[in-house]
Amino acid sequence: MDRKVVIPGDLLSEEAKRSGEGTFVKDGKVYSLLYGLANCRDRINVIPLAGKYVPAPGDNVIGVVKDITFSNWIIDINSPYDGLLHISEFPKRIDADEMxxxxxxxxxxxxxxxxVDSTMKVELTLNDRKLGLLKTGRIIEINHTRVPRLIGKGGSMISMLKKELNCNIFVGQNGRIWINGGAEDMDLAxxxxxxxxxxxxxxxxxxxxxxxxxxxxGAGN
Amino acid sequence: MKMIAMDGSNISFFKEGLRLDGRRADEFRPLKIEVGVLARADGSCYVEMGGNKVIAAVYGPREVHPRHLQEATRAIVRYRYNMASFSVEERKRPGPDRRSYELSKVSREALEPVIFTSYYPRSVIDVFVEVLQADAGTRTAGINAASVALADAGIPMKSMISACAAGKVADTIVLDPMKEEDNFGQADMPIAMTPTGQITLLQMDGHLTKDEFQRAMELAIKGCRDIYEIQRKSLIEKYNQLGSELAVVQEAEVL
Incomplete structure (x- = not known):
C-alpha cells in the first residue's frame, strides 16, 4: 500500500507538479500541509485525520436553521462559516413574512x-428535486473527513448500506447524515x-x- | 529540593561533570508527549518536560467572538498561556498577569508564522495552554504542546514548531535549564524554531558574551531538532494506536 502517515512540513516529492490536496509547494518541492495520510499516486494528496468542514460550491450538506432575517435564512452547516439561504432560492415563491x-x-x-466567495460568504440553494426539508428520520454527525469512506469508491459503501439496512440514507459533505426507515433498521444503521x-x-x-x-x-433473528 | 542561598555563590551546579539532576550539559530533561488527550477540543496534547507538566487545547477554526477582532482575509490566532495556582511552590494568584500576557504574545508569534491563516478567513484558531506544574521552561513546553495540538486539530501548517531553552550556569552553557539553574544561573535563553532552522522565538534573560551566545544557540538548535523527532513520533504513534485498537495490521511506514 502506498499510504504513509505524515505531519506538517514533511517532504513528499521533489516534483512540484505532483502537488495535490493537502500539500503546498515551496522552492519547487512538495511538502505536507497537514497531519494525515499521504496517498502517493501521480499526484500526492494528504487526507487529514481531523479538521473543520469548509464549504465548497456543489456540496450537498445538511443544515439546521439558526436564524431568520428579512429575506434570508441563516443556516448552520457544521462549519466555521454559516450558510445563507435567500428567499429566492426556495423552490416556491413565498412572502418574506411567511418564511x-x-x-x-x-x-x-x-x-x-x-x-462561496473569497470572504467565505456561503450561499445555499434548495432549488433541486433531490433537496428538501427533513421531517422524519434521524440525523447523526460524524467527522467530515470520514465522509469519503462512508460513500466508498464510486458509492460502493453507501449503496451497499442502503440495500442491506433497508434505510434511506443521505450523506451530507459536512458530516451530517440523515437516515430514515424502521426504528430497528435505524438503530443498526x-x-x-x-x-x-x-x-x-x-x-x-x-x-x-x-x-x-x-x-x-443473525443475532436479531 | 530546597536551596537556601541568596546569591548563587555557595551552590555547586556540577558534580563530577554532571548537573544536579545527573544530566550532561548538552542534555534536555526527559520529554513525554501524548496526543489527543482531550475529547472536547479539536486538537490537544499533554507534555511533560522534566518537572514541567502542560496541557494544550486547540479549538477552531471557528467563528470569532467578539466580532470586531475578525479579519476579512485570514484567520486570527489567539494563544492563552495560563499557570494553575498550584503549579508553583508558593500559590500563584490565579488569572492573567504581566508575565502570562507576555508569554501568550511571544508564544503566539512563535506559532503564527507556520499556520496557513489565509485558508480560513473571518475565523479564529484558539490555543489554550495550561501549566499544571512548573519547573523552568514552561513557555517552551507550552509551545511544543501547542504545535502538536495544532497538527492534531488538522490545522494546515508549513511545518511544526519545536522550542527549547539554553542557559548559563557557573560559567557553563547548558541545555534546558531546570528550576535551580534558572533561578540561580547567569542566563536563560528560550528559542523556538521550525525543523528547517527558521527561528520564530528568541528571548534572553541575563548576560552572555558573543561566543557564549553562539554556543547557547547551537545547543538550543540541536535540542529543538531532537524535540522535533519526539513530536513527530508522538503524532505517528497516535495514528498507529488507532489501528492497534482495532487489531488491524497497518502498513504505515514509520520514519
Whole structure:
C-alpha cells in the first residue's frame, strides 16, 4: 500500500507538479500541509485525520436553521462559516413574512452550497428535486473527513448500506447524515455508520462491514 | 529540593561533570508527549518536560467572538498561556498577569508564522495552554504542546514548531535549564524554531558574551531538532494506536 502517515512540513516529492490536496509547494518541492495520510499516486494528496468542514460550491450538506432575517435564512452547516439561504432560492415563491412557515427555527434540511466567495460568504440553494426539508428520520454527525469512506469508491459503501439496512440514507459533505426507515433498521444503521467512522482509516472496510451486518442480523433473528 | 542561598555563590551546579539532576550539559530533561488527550477540543496534547507538566487545547477554526477582532482575509490566532495556582511552590494568584500576557504574545508569534491563516478567513484558531506544574521552561513546553495540538486539530501548517531553552550556569552553557539553574544561573535563553532552522522565538534573560551566545544557540538548535523527532513520533504513534485498537495490521511506514 502506498499510504504513509505524515505531519506538517514533511517532504513528499521533489516534483512540484505532483502537488495535490493537502500539500503546498515551496522552492519547487512538495511538502505536507497537514497531519494525515499521504496517498502517493501521480499526484500526492494528504487526507487529514481531523479538521473543520469548509464549504465548497456543489456540496450537498445538511443544515439546521439558526436564524431568520428579512429575506434570508441563516443556516448552520457544521462549519466555521454559516450558510445563507435567500428567499429566492426556495423552490416556491413565498412572502418574506411567511418564511418561518416553510422553514422554521431549528428545522433541518438537505441543502446545496451554491456559491462561496473569497470572504467565505456561503450561499445555499434548495432549488433541486433531490433537496428538501427533513421531517422524519434521524440525523447523526460524524467527522467530515470520514465522509469519503462512508460513500466508498464510486458509492460502493453507501449503496451497499442502503440495500442491506433497508434505510434511506443521505450523506451530507459536512458530516451530517440523515437516515430514515424502521426504528430497528435505524438503530443498526446508526451503529454501522459510527463503526465506519471509527475504522475509516483501515483497509478492506467494506467487506468487514458486510460481515458485521450479517452477524448483527443473525443475532436479531 | 530546597536551596537556601541568596546569591548563587555557595551552590555547586556540577558534580563530577554532571548537573544536579545527573544530566550532561548538552542534555534536555526527559520529554513525554501524548496526543489527543482531550475529547472536547479539536486538537490537544499533554507534555511533560522534566518537572514541567502542560496541557494544550486547540479549538477552531471557528467563528470569532467578539466580532470586531475578525479579519476579512485570514484567520486570527489567539494563544492563552495560563499557570494553575498550584503549579508553583508558593500559590500563584490565579488569572492573567504581566508575565502570562507576555508569554501568550511571544508564544503566539512563535506559532503564527507556520499556520496557513489565509485558508480560513473571518475565523479564529484558539490555543489554550495550561501549566499544571512548573519547573523552568514552561513557555517552551507550552509551545511544543501547542504545535502538536495544532497538527492534531488538522490545522494546515508549513511545518511544526519545536522550542527549547539554553542557559548559563557557573560559567557553563547548558541545555534546558531546570528550576535551580534558572533561578540561580547567569542566563536563560528560550528559542523556538521550525525543523528547517527558521527561528520564530528568541528571548534572553541575563548576560552572555558573543561566543557564549553562539554556543547557547547551537545547543538550543540541536535540542529543538531532537524535540522535533519526539513530536513527530508522538503524532505517528497516535495514528498507529488507532489501528492497534482495532487489531488491524497497518502498513504505515514509520520514519
Amino acid at each position: 418561518s412557515k416553510y422553514l422554521s427555527l431549528g428545522s433541518s434540511t438537505m441543502i446545496r452550497v451554491k456559491d 446508526l451503529k454501522t455508520i459510527l463503526l465506519i467512522e471509527k475504522e475509516a482509516h483501515t483497509s478492506g472496510l467494506t467487506d468487514r462491514i458486510v460481515d458485521f451486518l450479517k452477524k448483527e442480523k
